[in-house]
Amino acid sequence: MSNPYIELVKAHDAQLQKLDAPLFSALDGLTIAAKNTSGPVAMVFAPHPDDECIIGALPLRLAREDGYCVVNVAVTLGSNLPRQPERLAELDRACQVLGFELQETIPGGLMAVNPQTRDSAPVAWAEKVAVIAALIKQYQPTVCVVPNDNDGHAVHIGTHYLLLDALAQLGHACWVVQSEFWRAMATPNALIETNTTDTADLIAALACHVGEVQRNPYHLRLTSWMADNVRRGAEVVGGAGVAAPTFSFGTIYRIDRFDGKALQDSGQKYILSAGDNIGSIFK
Numbered sequence: 001m002s003n004p005y006i007e008l009v010k011a012h013d014a015q016l017q018k019l020d021a022p023l024f025s026a027l028d029g030l031t032i033a034a035k036n037t038s039g040p041v042a043m044v045f046a047p048h049p050d051d052e053c054i055i056g057a058l059p060l061r062l063a064r065e066d067g068y069c070v071v072n073v074a075v076t077l078g079s080n081l082p083r084q085p086e087r088l089a090e091l092d093r094a095c096q097v098l099g100f101e102l103q104e105t106i107p108g109g110l111m112a113v114n115p116q117t118r119d120s121a122p123v124a125w126a127e128k129v130a131v132i133a134a135l136i137k138q139y140q141p142t143v144c145v146v147p148n149d150n151d152g153h154a155v156h157i158g159t160h161y162l163l164l165d166a167l168a169q170l171g172h173a174c175w176v177v178q179s180e181f182w183r184a185m186a187t188p189n190a191l192i193e194t195n196t197t198d199t200a201d202l203i204a205a206l207a208c209h210v211g212e213v214q215r216n217p218y219h220l221r222l223t224s225w226m227a228d229n230v231r232r233g234a235e236v237v238g239g240a241g242v243a244a245p246t247f248s249f250g251t252i253y254r255i256d257r258f259d260g261k262a263l264q265d266s267g268q269k270y271i272l273s274a275g276d277n278i279g280s281i282f283k
Helices: 006-016 057-066 081-098 115-120 122-139 154-170 196-206 210-215 222-236 278-282
Strands: 041-046 069-074 101-104 143-147 174-179 190-193 250-258 270-272
Touching: 041 057, 041 122, 041 154, 057 069, 057 143, 057 190, 057 196, 057 250, 057 278, 069 081, 069 122, 081 101, 081 196, 081 210, 115 122, 115 154, 122 154, 143 154, 154 174, 190 222, 196 222, 222 250, 270 278
Parallel strands: 041 069, 041 143, 069 101, 143 174, 190 270
Antiparallel strands: 174 250, 190 250
């Protein structure tokens, strides 16, 4: 008897090895999403260009379903100095696809955004915090999306503390949505579905980061990661042994309230399908 799953595996392998999958060094043929210019603000603090796509499921839904203005803050443009102008151009295209406003920190992006700078170079760190604080003061966000404090990459962790230090400096109260990519969070409390259209748009935006996905085609693997998020999120968010949701693609987050001084556990758990009201979390 032949293995009944062999065709499924072959089909999945074909998608992961799809050599003719398009990359977008220009916006020709892509739909440019309209930006919301009013309504509440969600700010995405992206450690690198491309993170706005990888962790962008929740803010994308806020924009499309609840009228949020999403501002993507390019915290850094990567450590490869010659590539920075190109990465900024790639990021601009990706943000246009998603309908996110692009906001630079300083020309060329911040550098040395990591826990070591925070611990050993307080003056330099304070200058970076001041840049982020000025943007928060300008946009007055209701929601801030940022990597968690143990995300497995020094710049991701540094970006986490950069945001929290800036919020505390201002005493700005808001919702903080922590994301994960390089390392799973110990205590996530949210699993957010993206429908097929939103998921495809996140992949198309990621395919605008041509120089990155050419060396590692992680845009083709985004759906695999999202599918595994549903597997894991069903139990780490929903509870051990519970039935998994029926949707295919999800992103895991932790959603808490920042009270102007520190993060406060919301005490809630959220498993939201595409038909649920995403904005209701932040009322």
